Every structure is written in structure tokens, then in C-alpha cells.
Amino acid sequence: xxxxxxxxxxLEKLILIVIIVSISMVVAMYTxxxxxxxxxxxxxxxxxxxxxxxxxxxxLADGLKLFFKEEIIPMFSNKFLFVLxxxxxxxxxxxxxxxxxxxxxxxxxxxEISLQIADINIGILYVFGVVSLGVYGIIVGSWSSNNKxxxxxxxxxxxxxxxxxxxxxxxxxxxxxxxxxxxxxEMVLQQQEGYWNIVYQPLGxxxxxxxxxxxxxxxxxxxxxxxxxxxxxxxxxxxxxxxGFYLFAEYINMFISSAVMATLFFGGxxxxxxxxxxLPVNVAGVLGIVALFLKIAFFLFLFIWVRWTxxxxxxxQLMGLGWKVLLPLALLNMFLTGAAILFFDK
Amino acid sequence: MQPLTNRSQAVNRAPLTWWERxxxxxxxxxxxxxxxxxxxxxxxxxxxxxxxxxxxxxxGLHILNRDxxxxxxCTACGxxxxxxxxxxxxxxxxxxxxxxxxxxxxxxxxxxxxxNMLRCIFCGLCEEACxxxxxxxxxxxxxxxYQRKQFIYSKNDLLIPHPEKEPEAYKKALGNRAGKNEVK
Ligand code: SF4
Ligand code: SF4
Numbered sequence: 114x115x116x117x118x119x120x121x122x123x124l125e126k127l128i129l130i131v132i133i134v135s136i137s138m139v140v141a142m143y144t145x146x147x148x149x150x151x152x153x154x155x156x157x158x159x160x161x162x163x164x165x166x167x168x169x170x171x172x173l174a175d176g177l178k179l180f181f182k183e184e185i186i187p188m189f190s191n192k193f194l195f196v197l198x199x200x201x202x203x204x205x206x207x208x209x210x211x212x213x214x215x216x217x218x219x220x221x222x223x224x225e226i227s228l229q230i231a232d233i234n235i236g237i238l239y240v241f242g243v244v245s246l247g248v249y250g251i252i253v254g255s256w257s258s259n260n261k262x263x264x265x266x267x268x269x270x271x272x273x274x275x276x277x278x279x280x281x282x283x284x285x286x287x288x289x290x291x292x293x294x295x296x297x298x299e300m301v302l303q304q305q306e307g308y309w310n311i312v313y314q315p316l317g318x319x320x321x322x323x324x325x326x327x328x329x330x331x332x333x334x335x336x337x338x339x340x341x342x343x344x345x346x347x348x349x350x351x352x353x354x355x356x357g358f359y360l361f362a363e364y365i366n367m368f369i370s371s372a373v374m375a376t377l378f379f380g381g382x383x384x385x386x387x388x389x390x391x392l393p394v395n396v397a398g399v400l401g402i403v404a405l406f407l408k409i410a411f412f413l414f415l416f417i418w419v420r421w422t423x424x425x426x427x428x429x430q431l432m433g434l435g436w437k438v439l440l441p442l443a444l445l446n447m448f449l450t451g452a453a454i455l456f457f458d459k
Numbered sequence: 460m461q462p463l464t465n466r467s468q469a470v471n472r473a474p475l476t477w478w479e480r481x482x483x484x485x486x487x488x489x490x491x492x493x494x495x496x497x498x499x500x501x502x503x504x505x506x507x508x509x510x511x512x513x514x515x516x517x518x519g520l521h522i523l524n525r526d527x528x529x530x531x532x533c534t535a536c537g538x539x540x541x542x543x544x545x546x547x548x549x550x551x552x553x554x555x556x557x558x559x560x561x562x563x564x565x566x567x568x569x570x571x572x573x574x575n576m577l578r579c580i581f582c583g584l585c586e587e588a589c590x591x592x593x594x595x596x597x598x599x600x601x602x603x604x605y606q607r608k609q610f611i612y613s614k615n616d617l618l619i620p621h622p623e624k625e626p627e628a629y630k631k632a633l634g635n636r637a638g639k640n641e642v643k
Pocket of ligand 2: 533537539550569589591593594
């Protein structure tokens with residue numbers, strides 16, 4: 114059994130991994146540009162427009178700049194952990210992409226290629242396992258930099274993750290009760306046949322969205338890196354590309370979270386009002402990818418839009434919101450869903 | 460206490476109502492405001508490609524004038540330097556030698572003529588003081604530079620292009636200032 118593993122299959126998966134990781138990187142790069150552009154537009158400015166046409170080369174310039182910056186490791190820091198922190202953050206950010214179905218399938222060279230790296234049957238649990246590991250990158254980095262502001266940022270990140278992961282998980286349980294599966298692929302297939310899950314779970318989606326903002330450390334929940342009170346929070350001591358990794362991991366997290374949201378609630382690669390089975394496999398596959406990326410782009414825009422609109426919460430407000438509002442709402446949503454399932458005997 | 464301005468308002472410290480406390484209406488209101496700004500026309504002018512139109516009375520970089528035959532007008536009388544409130548103008552006079560009539564209009568001319576653009580306040584008093592229509596302020600401003608000494612503009616930087624040798628550049632430098640000072 115073990116020996117019969119198809120070598121081409123492994124190769125195919127490896128290529129898929131490389132492609133998806135590079136796409137995540139490129140999307141994250143251009144999200145930084147989008148962030149600056151949208152911020153500028155919202156503030157009646159033009160944003161970066163000098164590097165390349167419309168500033169399209171700006172992310173490259175930013176990346177190069179980070180590479181050429183002097184690299185400083187503070188004297189009293191724990192060097193191993195100090196370097197490990199950003200690496201962990203980046204690793205966990207990228208790992209989540211493995212279970213997301215990026216499209217249905219393509220037929221190339223006579224082989225049917227599934228556009229998902231691993232269709233594991235506990236897909237969504239895997240996502241949450243890995244995402245909550247992401248906070249270790251922040252905590253390790255902040256603790257090892259031996260700086261009070263960093264430590265504050267790390268502590269905030271830890272307590273924030275705990276408070277919001279709970280509501281996130283419970284809002285998800287309601288969704289799982291509706292779908293009856295943990296595999297992301299199957300959820301998409303279900304939504305392709307029936308309605309999108311947002312129809313069954315509007316409150317659940319809303320809670321999920323709010324908690325995702327908190328998970329990605331995005332405004333209004335960017336307490337761990339609050340610039341004006343913690344001078345950068347957990348990455349105060351970081352410079353050069355290690356800082357770049359932290360910032361970049363945030364954007365990759367946003368990208369993956371958008372993909373998860375699109376998959377869970379908005380039908381993944383499903384194209385609304387279109388029966389994909391009537392199209393040739395490859396066309397349907399490509400169109401599906403486009404549809405998914407349009408949905409992701411919308412969520413990314415939402416992330417940025419909210420960031421440049423809403424001010425940051427105070428820390429006690431943040432905790433109050435998490436424990437006193439979102440958690441009870443998530444529980445309520447779970448009970449209502451359960452009652453509805455029982456009542457309609459779905 | 461008497462309010463100091465007619466715009467002062469008492470701070471509303473009433474506790475938030477239920478509608479206010481669910482935040483969402485306010486958040487959606489805020490989002491719609493920012494979205495409106497997103498599509499608004501941007502007031503920024505893309506500087507090096509486009510420049511802001513200056514008013515015809517704009518006082519910018521100085522230009523030392525020539526007459527129609529390309530001779531320098533300035534006679535190094537020093538009135539501009541005396542008039543200058545910022546003491547930005549330095550000059551050295553020299554006597555015109557026989558055979559130099561095609562270079563200088565008067566018998567005396569400025570061998571060195573420098574304006575320190577960091578001192579200059581672009582008041583235009585030098586232009587008003589000049590009896591020879593030799594200096595005027597153009598519609599451009601001094602470009603930025605890395606070194607202070609580059610801001611001391613010498614005669615080479617200030618002189619208008621020769622009207623016969625480089626007629627186009629001369630016209631451009633003259634702009635719509637042509638004959639402005641001749642109206643006595
Ligand atoms: S514009 Fe005013 S400050 Fe500048 S050189 Fe002329 S007189 Fe002096
Ligand atoms: S620029 Fe005019 S005022 Fe100044 S020295 Fe020359 S002629 Fe005299």
C-alpha cells in the first residue's frame with residue numbers, strides 16, 4: 114500500500130503547493146499596495162503612484178527596502194527565539210492555505226488535478242488549529258525582544274486571541290450543525306447544489322467576520338500593535354526583513370481568512386446562478402478560481418475599508434465586546450440553529 | 460461663565476441608548492462616508508508632470524533681463540541690493556571695455572551678481588527698485604537641492620537666454636511678463 118504511492122501524484126501536489134504559496138505571497142504583496150491606495154483614496158489622496166504605472170511596482174520597492182535595512186538584534190534578547198518569532202508567524206500564516214479548495218478541478222495532460230492541496234476530512238479544524246498557533250509567533254517574538262512594549266503587545270495578542278477564538282469557534286459550530294461536515298470541499302459542493310451558507314447563518318457570518326478581524330489583528334482590534342500607545346507593540350524591536358515577515362504574515366492571514374470566509378459562507382469557488390456541470394471541466398475550473406478570487410478581493414477590500422474607517426477599541430472595551438457580547442450572541446446563534454434544525458427536521 | 464465663542468457646545472454626557480450601544484448603525488454610517496470619499500475627485504496635483512497654474516502676479520525665481528539685441532540691462536547700480544529687505548543680493552561692478560558693447564548695454568555692468576535664494580523672501584522689491592528693467596521675478600520657484608551653496612544663484616543661473624541665439628528659450632523665460640515693466 115505504502116509503496117504504491119504515485120510519484121506523479123506527489124509531484125503534482127508539490128507543484129500545487131509552490132503555486133499556491135507563491136500566489137499567496139503575490140496577493141499579500143499587492144494587498145499592501147491596495148491598503149495604501151485605498152487608504153489614500155479614502156483620505157482624498159492619490160497614494161503611491163511613482164514606482165511603475167499606477168505605483169504597481171511599489172510592493173517590490175517596499176520589499177527591497179526592507180531587505181536592505183540594517184538588521185538589529187537587541188543585545189538582551191534571546192536570539193534564537195527572536196529569529197524564530199517572525200518565522201513562526203509566517204509559517205502558520207502560509208500553512209492554512211493547504212486545505213482551502215481553490216477551485217474544483219482541472220484536466221491537464223490527461224490527469225484530473227484537484228485544486229486543493231489536501232482534502233482532509235477535518236479541514237476546518239485544521240484551519241483553526243493552525244490559525245491559533247499563529248499567535249505563538251507574536252508571543253515568542255514579543256517575549257524574546259525583552260522590551261516592555263513588545264511584551265504588552267504580546268500579552269494583548271494572547272488574551273485577544275483567547276477571547277475571540279471562543280466566539281469564532283461557537284459561531285462555527287452552528288455552521289457545522291447546518292452543513293454536517295468538517296471538510297471544506299464538501300461544504301463547497303453542498304453550497305453549489307443548495308444555497309450559500311450565508312442564507313442559513315447570517316448572524317453566524319457576522320460574528321465570524323468580527324472575530325476574523327480580531328484574529329488577523331486588524332483595526333479596530335489591532336491592540337497588539339497599537340502604534341500610538343505601544344509604539345508598534347510586539348514588533349517594536351524588529352527591523353529589516355524580520356519586521357517584513359511580521360507585516361507580511363498579517364496580510365497573508367487576511368488573504369487566507371478571506372478565502373476561508375468565502376468558502377464557508379459564500380460558496381467558495383461556486384459561481385452564483387450558473388450550473389457549472391454544463392461547462393467543460395477546465396472552463397468551469399478556471400471560472401471557479403476567478404469567482405473565488407473575486408470573493409476574496411471583496412473581503413480584502415472590506416478589511417482595508419474598515420481599517421481606514423473605524424478607530425481602535427480601548428482594551429477593556431475589546432474584552433467586554435468579546436466576552437459580554439460576541440460570546441453570548443454566538444451561543445444564542447448556536448441554540449437558535451439547533452432549535453431550527455430540530456423544528457424543521459432538516 | 461460666558462462662552463468664549465459662539466460655537467461652543469455643551470458635551471453630551473447622557474448614557475448611550477441601546478441603538479447607539481450596538482455600534483453597528485454608527486459603523487455603517489462611517490463606512491458609507493469613507494466610501495463616498497473613496498470615489499471623490501482627488502485634489503492632489505501630480506507635481507512634476509502637472510504644475511499648479513500661477514497667478515500673473517506670482518513672484519518666483521529672479522531673471523536678469525537682456526534687451527532685444529541680447530545685451531545685459533543691468534548697470535550694477537546696486538539699487539536692488541539696497542532695496543532688498545533680506546539682503547540677499549551681492550554684486551561686483553566692472554567697467555565695460557571697448558569692444559564689449561554687444562554684451563552690456565551700459566558703460567558699467569555687474570561682473571558678479573548673486574542672489575541667495577535661501578535669504579530671499581520673494582518680495583519683489585528688487586524688481587520695483589531697478590531703473591533699468593534688468594531684473595524681474597518669474598513664474599517659477601527655486602527647485603530643491605541637497606546643498607546650501609547651490610542656492611546661491613550666480614549670474615549664469617539668473618540671466619535670461621539670449622534672444623537672438625536661443626529665441627525659443629528666451630520667449631519661454633520671458634513668459635507673459637514681456638514688456639510688463641515697460642509700462643512706466
Ligand atoms: S525679491 Fe525681495 S528679498 Fe528677494 S532679492 Fe528681491 S528684494 Fe531681495
Ligand atoms: S538689477 Fe537693476 S537695480 Fe539691480 S544693479 Fe542691476 S540695474 Fe541696478
